[in-house]
Amino acid sequence: MSLLRPGRRAAAVLAAAALFGSLAACGDDANTEQTAGSSDSADLTVVAASSLTDVFKGAGAAYEKAHPGTQLTFSFAGSQELAAQVKQGAPADVLVTADTQTMDGLKADTGMPTVIAKNRLVIAVGAGNPKKIAGLEDLADSKTKVVLAAPEVPVGRYSRQVLADRNITVKPVSEEPSVRAVLSKVELGEADAGIVYKTDVATAPDKTDAITIPDDQNAIASYPAATLKESQHSAAATAFVKWLSSPQAQQIFRTAGFEKP
Structure with a gap:
């Protein structure tokens, strides 16, 4: 199934290649394809602000341990670059930016954002x-x-x-x-x-x-997280975004020096 929007496929192919050429995967590749929204387990692609690079390594490992059916793949860049890729239709499931302004500009592409850290x-x-x-x-x-x-x-x-x-x-x-x-x-x-x-x-x-x-x-600086509307794993994406506000995740953020949302 294509994740790309009508009329955006050519641009999105280039965008996806640029954004995901250097993805850092957390866990092994999945052996099966999940049906969109069928469960809270899936292979999720999370695109996030570069300042989250280190903390999400620990958060990703903790989430996968607690959710054996889910594997996370992260890609980090400046929030403005991530926003451009999302608008071009690059496939991903969750977006986390380093400001609310960038996220607010993507209302047509995301679910309701939640600030997870400051x-x-x-x-x-x-x-x-x-x-x-x-x-x-x-x-x-x-x-x-x-x-x-x-x-x-x-x-x-x-x-x-x-x-x-x-x-x-x-x-x-x-x-x-x-x-x-x-x-x-x-x-x-x-x-x-x-x-x-x-x-x-x-x-x-x-x-x-x-x-x-x-x-x-x-x-x-506020860090909002949101699911992407074109995610093929909406239930799993929603579960991950919700977990980012959990006590376990918040402790990981505090240890890394981030402040309460």
Whole structure:
């Protein structure tokens, strides 16, 4: 059965190839094809914001253990990229973005979203903070190489919001397609600082440090999850989205540094 919408097949083939060429699978390939909506067990494809890469590894393993009939395949990218693929009809079952704005733009394609976690911004710097950056104001120094996510990326939009609120002008040396790309620039020493989520810095403790942004200067990122209307496994997709708000899943998010929804 084709998962693609009439009139979108050609674009969706290309979109699917681009989005799912590097899928990270949780579990073995399924041996049988589930009937759409027939049960809460299936092979599910979950497309999610790149800042969820590490936490979803643990969450996926826990879910599969508790639901032996379900296998999860994850694909991570910037939320704006995921939204573009969904609009083009790329096949998937669940979408999780790093902001409500992106999810709100997909109402025609998704079920009712549920916020499953929240996050905060920090300034990522190299280990030991060699530039002695103390706060947002230091990012305006022309001698400091700052990297930000592109404006259309949720963390890029949040970053510009907090800078504008403080009347701080920053000229980034590059604008990246995802928060993990920003972090990578700092890890590799290609940038002195970058604005990312606090959970991202926690994934690279040996290479980066986090400079806290005070609450009154910060922005809160919300992560909504929703089923995709064209999922061929609607019952299983709904069950997974519901589980993301369960105590077990929430504990996994808390351990990774995410905040309560």
